[in-house]
Amino acid sequence: MDGWFDQQKRELLRILEKFAEEDGTHDTQVPGLRLIRASRISEPVYSVYEPSLCVVAQGSKIVMLGEEVYQYDPSSFLTASVHLPITGQVREASEETPYLSLQILFDMTQILEILQVSGEAAEVKRETRRGLKISRLNDTLLDAVLRLVKLLETPRDIPVLAPYVIREILYRVLQHENNKSLKQFAVMGSHAQRIAGVIEKLNRDFARPLRVDELAAEARMSASSLYDYFKEVTGMSPIQFQKQIRLQEARRLLLSGSVDAAEAAFQVGYESPSHFSREYARMFGLPPVKDVRRLRSSLIEDLTSHAN
Template sequence: MKKTLRQDEKNGGESVKRNRELKEVIGQFIRTDGTQETAIPGLRFIRTSKISEPVYSVYEPSLCIVAQGSKVVMLAKESFQYDPASYLTASVHLPIMVQVVEASPEIPYLSLQLQLDMNQVLDILQSSDQSWSSKSESRRGLVISRMGDSLLDAVLRLVLLLDTPQDIPVLSTGLNREIIYRLLQDGQNETLKHFALIGSQAQRIAKVIKRLNFTFDQPIRVEELAEEVRMSASSFYSYFKEVTGMSPIQYQKQLRLQEARRLLFIGELNAAEASFHVGYESPSHFSREYTRKFGLPPMQDLQRLRETL
């Protein structure tokens, strides 16, 4: 028992050390609040020195790790909170609301996001000696899991490549593959493999989600989407809602409203123009749904958003 306790203390100490190193690297790289792309493809750092207002975005397939602080992610009506003891995996594109809930000027929120290539996930699954079943039911496309030492170690080694930029083209691909392998090994995180396996229910839903992200401004019919992926309309509807927490129509609406808000914020279009651009036929209908989503009519929300930022 004493040996086991000593080993646990040693492992715990190593985790604390790795997390401290991760905080230091992120803190050195991004010194002001915001999001910063890095020289490592698909890797970005995020920093904020105060509790944030709710921010609406679309998560792409990615691994998200908090090095310091805490964040809440809302998917439909479901809430996910994670911190340095856990990590988030998004296996498909999902419209979400995020809010940093633990941060201060003295101890800023620090995190990273690493894009995941689902083709690479599938390649690693096929290369592994382990057997993976494609018959599992669809699951939520967003998962919070407990951080493991092996995963944290691999992520830290990838991030430390920023200290030796000449090594990035040679070593980053292998470390990316190791990170994906560690994610697939995690028994808490079965979802990622289901979305990669060709023919699985989750993978077929992911195919439709990918299409909706490119064609959200066009009318959709659930029966046609179901037929595309060779599912009955009722089964497709059920599995889609299991993955995203919302119906296909609700999912499309979230994409439309978030894109309209982005267009308004960057000043390219007025409210009526934005409504038509994202697929609404009636500006008044758009305004009602926008107000229901963001709490204020478009122009008032835009003014509040600019003042907040």
């Protein structure tokens, strides 16, 4: 079995090398399937994880959620159940052996359909767990993931077969002991599903003032219950969550070159530019102008090295 498992992983690596020839994130012809390649250890990258499954074929990566650190490699996989602001960093990569991974996006409608067909919807325990998990990759899940990625070599088969293979992949994830908590986020009325709604609202309306009592009322919880359940799912408080979303968006605006620091601060919801600058430096290590200058310089170096 170990020999078969290793052979499957080598085949997965072959296909990812074939369809992700350059560094970066690559959308594919399979809806919801992305391939990621990095030929060097990266700086911390701040982003928002969508509900997704991530599998590494080569190298390793760490993900930081709040104060928690998660690491995954070819022996494991990551699942994100809700939109979460994270810090990711490729830890093992080189020109000779680049980091290669894939991401499969999904939504709770797909999860709920599987639970209904399998008859498990009524059996889901209404508890609340962390929205990010690292689990050990097993042979049945690897086999299904490989069959999905292989469809890239026969694109005419994608419209017919991809939806069924993705459904099998999600079913395999749900059957994994470590990922049973994923089911909670699809069940209407569960605490996890209500918190997912709060997270969606914060991601959408991050520039507006945060009023916990209003969020709690919409979630049909007390303010203290909302705080506790929110922290259980995300590893941070609603205010910390909003701050990360705001600062990540501000950094994106500054890198685009369309606004200055004061305007970026205003657009993401800060009334005081000096307060924004302090919080920005606390998160990214440098004040806005210096941070953006460093990032652009690093980008130019990367482009120059690849050109050579």
